[in-house]
Amino acid sequence: MMFKKGYNKPTTIEAILARCKDTIGGCIEFHGNRNNKNYGQVSLRGKRIGAHRAIWILKHGPLTRDQHVLHICDNPPCVNIDHLKLGSHKENMHDMCSKGRHMNGRRTECYNGHAFTPENTMYRGGKRRCRICWRAWRNAFERAKRQKNRLINNQRGE
Ligand SMILES: [Zn+2]
Numbered sequence: 001m002m003f004k005k006g007y008n009k010p011t012t013i014e015a016i017l018a019r020c021k022d023t024i025g026g027c028i029e030f031h032g033n034r035n036n037k038n039y040g041q042v043s044l045r046g047k048r049i050g051a052h053r054a055i056w057i058l059k060h061g062p063l064t065r066d067q068h069v070l071h072i073c074d075n076p077p078c079v080n081i082d083h084l085k086l087g088s089h090k091e092n093m094h095d096m097c098s099k100g101r102h103m104n105g106r107r108t109e110c111y112n113g114h115a116f117t118p119e120n121t122m123y124r125g126g127k128r129r130c131r132i133c134w135r136a137w138r139n140a141f142e143r144a145k146r147q148k149n150r151l152i153n154n155q156r157g158e
Pocket residue numbers: 026027028073075078079080083
């Protein structure tokens with residue numbers, strides 16, 4: 001006799017990602033079960049844990065009780081491994097406290113005062129970048145390139 005028990009299927013990274021959606025900000029949001037704090041919930045080896053924590057364990061191996069998987073992006077349902085870091089319970093609490101403004105540690109705005117919202121935050125080389133500033137920088141770069149090309153073309157035209 002065959003028993004088909006859905007919840008006995010092993011939880012894999014692929015299985016979790018199959019229930020996720022990409023966002024503009026680079027977050028991969030879990031759209032399955034969520035708890036009251038908006039964290040994705042999956043069962044891993046018979047235990048119900050956060051989807052972000054499960055992704056971390058599946059990728060990097062088991063965690064101890066006081067190793068917490070924290071979001072660099074402050075987006076609870078996000079399971080993008082690049083947006084996760086390991087921290088202690090204390091750091092977790094600290095992160096939560098500093099969500100306000102200008103508490104030591106995490107900034108909530110870029111140097112030009114743009115808020116680090118999920119939409120306006122991107123991650124390059126493990127660092128948080130402001131999308132508005134990055135776009136401005138890129139535009140300035142493109143403009144400089146066009147100017148240079150125009151100068152070269154003018155010279156040729158002479
Ligand atoms: Zn994220």
